[in-house]
Amino acid sequence: MSSKNRLDPIPQPPTKPVVGNMLSLDSAAPVQHLTRLAKELGPIFWLDMMGSPIVVVSGHDLVDELSDEKRFDKTVRGALRRVRAVGGDGLFTADTREPNWSKAHNILLQPFGNRAMQSYHPSMVDIAEQLVQKWERLNADDEIDVVHDMTALTLDTIGLCGFEYRFNSFYRRDYHPFVESLVRSLETIMMTRGLPFEQVWMQKRRKTMGEDVAFMNKMVDEIIAERRKNADAIDDKKDMLAAMMTGVDRSTGEQLDDVNIRYQINTFLIAGHETTSGLLSCTIYALLKHPDILKKAYDEVDHVFGPDVNAKPTYQQVTQLTYITQILKEALRLWPPAPAYGISPLADETIGSGKYKLRKGTFITILVTALHRDPSVWGPNPDAFDPENFSREAEAKRPINAWKPFGNGQRACIGRGFAMHEAALALGMILQRFKLIDHQRYQMHLKETLTMKPEGFKIKVRPRADRERGAYGGPVAAASSGPRAPRQPTTRPGHNTPMLVLYGSNLGTAEELATRMADLAEINGFAVHLGSLDDYVGKLPQEGGVLIICASYNGAPPDNASQFVKWLGDDLPKDAFANVRYAVFGCGNSDWAATYQSVPRFIDEQLSRHSARAIYPRGEGDARSDLDGQFQKWFPAAAQVATKEFGIDWNFTRTAEDDPLYAIEPVAVT
Ligand code: HEM
Ligand SMILES: Cc1cc2nc3c(=O)[nH]c(=O)nc-3n(C[C@H](O)[C@H](O)[C@H](O)COP(=O)(O)O)c2cc1C
Incomplete structure (x- = not known):
């Protein structure tokens, strides 16, 4: 006998007195039972577990809404609580x-x-x-x-x-x-x-x-x-x-x-x-x-x-x-x-x-x-x-x-x-x-x-x-080629164009790439400053360039970029960054499909919305595939464009012994 539905209009399967829906659920395969119920009852329904409701949601629109962590949080109840x-x-x-x-x-x-x-x-x-x-x-x-x-x-x-x-x-x-x-x-x-x-x-x-x-x-x-x-x-x-x-x-x-x-x-x-x-x-x-x-x-x-x-x-x-x-x-x-x-x-x-x-x-x-x-x-x-x-x-x-x-x-x-x-x-x-x-023809x-x-x-x-x-005769990517003997790069004569290299990084990937970019820029005669994004809240320079490299964590910024990202989201004037020239590279992982590259994308969008000029399109590195390779492609191209942008007249030639640092040609204009 079904009693009045307390959570109406959320549907509920028929209940029994006192136990509600508790004993009707297949205890050996509850999830498969719930999945069948979802087919019958739709994207949301609820069960009365002896007086306590459990709301079961499976429609993607609703799940999308329920994924908002400002409104909903994980709860440790039922079997999970007992796992404690x-x-x-x-x-x-x-x-x-x-x-x-x-x-x-x-x-x-x-x-x-x-x-x-x-x-x-x-x-x-x-x-x-x-x-x-x-x-x-x-x-x-x-x-x-x-x-x-x-x-x-x-x-x-x-x-x-x-x-x-x-x-x-x-x-x-x-x-x-x-x-x-x-x-x-x-x-x-x-x-x-x-x-x-x-x-x-x-x-x-x-x-x-x-x-x-x-x-x-x-x-x-x-x-x-x-x-x-x-x-x-x-x-x-x-x-x-x-x-x-x-x-x-x-x-x-x-x-x-x-x-x-x-x-x-x-x-x-x-x-x-x-x-x-x-x-x-x-x-x-x-x-x-x-x-x-x-x-x-x-x-x-x-x-x-x-x-x-x-x-x-x-x-x-x-x-x-x-x-x-x-x-x-x-x-x-x-x-x-x-x-x-x-x-x-x-x-x-x-x-x-x-x-x-x-x-x-x-x-x-x-x-x-x-x-x-x-x-x-x-x-x-x-x-x-x-x-x-x-x-x-x-x-x-x-x-x-x-x-x-x-x-x-x-x-x-x-x-x-x-x-x-x-x-x-x-x-x-x-x-x-x-x-x-499949000798059993297993189902x-x-x-x-x-x-x-x-x-x-x-x-x-x-x-x-x-x-x-044997069709391919060998792997496309052989085992790593082993360390190359380090060679001393030749330093360019300083032209001292300011270059600020900023990172947002929890685990060091973005920081490491930022450090390499900074080293390379310095070798190429820039006056380089390196720091975390949070070190530069409210003080992006109007001269020279800003290179930003940042990760995302479940759609949120790394710890040392959170203030910077918050600041960019504030109600800033339209021309707040009118003289800022920048390029952004994101370190992400496409396994986080919903929030892939969300923080670097946000930084790029906010800078451009407030009149900063991107000297090169945002790059994306995907740790799920080949982040280092993607960075290696992006950076030399960005560097070449940046060189032109700053009108740097190189008369610098590298010797054959110069280590190309990170397999990148230093930013010489040919
Ligand atoms: C295919 C394999 C895996 C799947 C499908 C999976 C699935 C999940 C799911 C759905 C959650 C969230 C649970 C909740 O919200 O209550 C979770 C959390 C967690 N998983 Fe995995 N997991 C897998 C592999 C692993 C591995 C290999 C480890 C550790 C070596 C691991 C450690 C954890 C931990 C520690 C949490 C809790 C995280 C937190 O709340 O801070 N998982 N996993
Ligand atoms: C817990 C966790 C959450 C993550 N969330 C995202 C994400 O939402 N979007 C994304 O593109 N990458 C995500 N990633 C991937 C990292 O951003 C990526 O590994 C990055 O290279 C880390 O940079 P870092 O070492 O400088 O902190 C996540 C990684 C972890 C471990």
Whole structure:
């Protein structure tokens, strides 16, 4: 019998007395049930969970509105709240207002940044090699349990990159005891639903969970204590643990304590391994079902990695696997391993052009599985697997916030770059070596735990013949060419044209490029000043030029550019920058499609709107592909135009020995 709909006009499925919708939800596959309900009830509906409403949203217009972090914030409730038993106030399970969230977020941006990824690459290759070696040694008839092996891969990778620990999953029959404890605990957490008398029948499970948590904490605490004992070793290490033990939060000057570090490590193991293994497993499934896409994937891998399976793929080669990345993104669309996330309004709100009222604190679930099938975004056949959905053009055209497998805003996944690099590398190495065989003609059956992944998915593999992958005779991008012997650049006679080089940078990429530009400008006779954007709020020079290089973080400026960006957004006079001549280069990552290059774009637009003159069009560097290469193309061209602009008459000739610094010709006019 259905009672009066309290949140009308938000639709609600029929309820039962007292329990509301609580017991009608398929407890083994709640997300898939909700996804079916979204098809029936539309882009927004709500469930009565024994008196507490959960509003389920999947229409992209509404999700777009709910992605406004000034109005809505992540909420840690339900199963996620219970995950705190293992994750404590680690990043994933902390409330945004808890001091340890922002402290850890600030400290962990660096070990999850692009530069750090490059240093983890060899460890990622190490573990991926263990996987392919295991597969190479199988007999022709041996089956591979895909999820098992992908979980072994992702767990061992995060163990090694995170805290130099080898779980050695490929050398044991069962998972490492830590993983057994983690999985058992997560199962108990997922089974707990807050029903009356649940405590009684779950008593045994809860006792086991207490023991499991104590065991996990002890193991991680010992790893931390071991590192603390040898203080010198901390400085030598380049893993996430070292970054957490030494990192200082810029805004508070504080460090993480050891209990919080333990929770972060537990968190990386929870958030980091099942998700990426689900992604890889679903991707392999999709490839088996789409031979045409698989063929293109083989072509790309053969082209980029080449035929030599003994040559370790380089970091740069992995970034060139653009079609593989499109495939991975499309798999994240159809089978997002983290299929939903929770938010709530910071004040009473109305969404949907005034239609739906949501009270402060209401639990809202963004149902990513259904959002990713919204036909108004993905077309009339949203279930079709099509990597072209993630071509550059398609991504640029798509409305923002239509693809959210990594969550939203500042609370989005910090491990996104890590996961995508790891997955592209592993898939590349698998395809370089193996033919995949779908001997079971497996049909997707998703198992839901904290994440979603295929259940009972087995394949067989056969080594690919050399002739099959020899088509290109060698990789397009050979292993990095190795360091060149440094040569002393020749300095131009000074003409002392002022050149201000400004950066906005959290993790050093933009700062490093800015420093190189400044060095080069100085060598070419400019009177150079280098500083952060925030150092120059209200004082852009009217003479000479201004070169700006800036990153974005979830659409917001880096810490040392926030005041500058705020100032540019103020109500400035139309001609505020009438005599300023500038060029902007953005460091970004197109994985953040909705806010890709948003801050450098804003800076460029505001300067030009207030009468500054761009001496060269804004450049974009994409850390997802080849940021350094894009910068190398942009900068010499910008420099050449700048030279003309400032009427600098060079009579300067370089000798053949001059090092072109960053593979760029110094700004000589020919
Ligand atoms: C394909 C792989 C992955 C997917 C689909 C994924 C998905 C997500 C999602 C949806 C969130 C937001 C959750 C929420 O709003 O409640 C999240 C947060 C998070 N993820 Fe991932 N994740 C992946 C891989 C990783 C990896 C490899 C790591 C670490 C090594 C990681 C660490 C985290 C952490 C620490 C958070 C919390 C961030 C914060 O709130 O500050 N994830 N992830
Ligand atoms: C947590 C996080 C959020 C990011 N958000 C964006 C974004 O919204 N838009 C974008 O273009 N790039 C984004 N990026 C990519 C960075 O801007 C890019 O890696 C840049 O090179 C970092 O520069 P930095 O090292 O100077 O701080 C993000 C990176 C991280 C780690």
